[in-house]
Amino acid sequence: MNRLIALILILISPMQASALQIFACEPEWGSLARELAGDAAQITTxxxxxxxxxxxxxxxxxxxxVRRADLLICTGADLEIGWLPLLLRRSGNTAIKPGSPGNLLAADFVRRIELPDRIDRGEGxxxxQGNPHIHLNPHNVERVAKALADRLRQIDPAGSSGYQAREKEFLARWQEATATWEDRAMNLAGLRLVSHxxxxxxxxxWLHLDILADIEPKPGIPATAAHLATLVEALGPNPPAGIVRTPYTDSKASLWLSEKLGVPAMQLPYTVGGSDRATDLFGLFDDTLTQLEALRR
Ligand SMILES: [Zn+2]
Structure with a gap:
C-alpha cells in the first residue's frame, strides 16, 4: 500500500510542483513563451x-x-517603468529582480531605434531609452526567442532537451514565415502612413514603410488641436495612404484626421490578441501585412 502511494506521489507531484511559472508583461512575450515553453508552463500575461x-x-x-514567477519576460527600455518596478517591489520575489537570471528584458537583445539625442522627460x-516597441520586426522576435530559450534552459535545466526541441521547431517555422512576409512586403515598400x-x-x-508623422506631438503626449491642424496643412497636398493606430489607442484623433485628409484610418492588431486573426505571433504578422496590403490597393 505504501509503495502504491509512493508511486502515485511520484507520478502526480512533478506535474504540480514543476510547472514553470512565467510572468510576461506584454502579449507578444506571453505568446513567445508559450511557443518555447509549451503547455507545461503556466504563463500570466x-x-x-x-x-x-x-x-x-x-x-x-x-x-x-509576480510573486510566484520563476521567470519574468518584459520589454524593458523603460516601457514598463511606470508599473513594473512597483510590482517587483511589492512581490518581494528576488528570483526575478533586475539582473538575475529570472529577469529577461527583450529590448536588451535588439538594436533599438529612435534613440534621443538627449533625455528630457520634462517634455514628457x-x-x-529609444523606441521600446521592438516586437513588430520578426528579426527582433527571433533574437528574443533565442535569448528566452537560453534562459529557460538555465532556469529549468531538467526541461532543457524539451526547450531545445521547441526552440529549433519554432525558429524553423519563424524563419520560413519571415521569408514569406518579406516576399509579400516588397509591394509595401514606400507606403506612406501616419501613426498615432x-x-x-x-x-x-523592417518593411521600409514611410511614417510621415505621428498624431502624438511626442511619444505619450496627447494630440492637440494645434498639432492636428499642422498635420492637415502639411499632409493635405500629398496625403498618406492611411492612418494607423493600435487597439489600445483612442480612435478620435485618427478618425478626425482621416476625415480631413480623406484617407482611411486603420486599427492594426499591434500585438497578439489585437484582432481576430492575431491569435499568435504568426497571425499577428499575417494580419498586419494583409491590412497594409489593403491600403496599397
Ligand atoms: Zn510607446
Missing part, C-alpha cells in the same frame, strides 16, 4: 492588446503572479 503597456495598475492579482517623452503613437516604428524600419 499582464497586459492585453487593448491596454497601453506604458501604463498599468499594479493590481493584487498581478502582484501575486515616454521613450527616453510610435508603436509601428520597427515594422516601418
Amino acid at each position: 499582464a497586459t492585453t492588446a487593448y491596454q497601453d503597456p506604458h501604463r498599468l495598475e499594479a493590481k493584487p492579482s498581478l502582484i501575486a503572479a 517623452d515616454i521613450h527616453p 503613437h510610435r508603436g509601428f516604428s520597427y515594422l516601418a524600419d
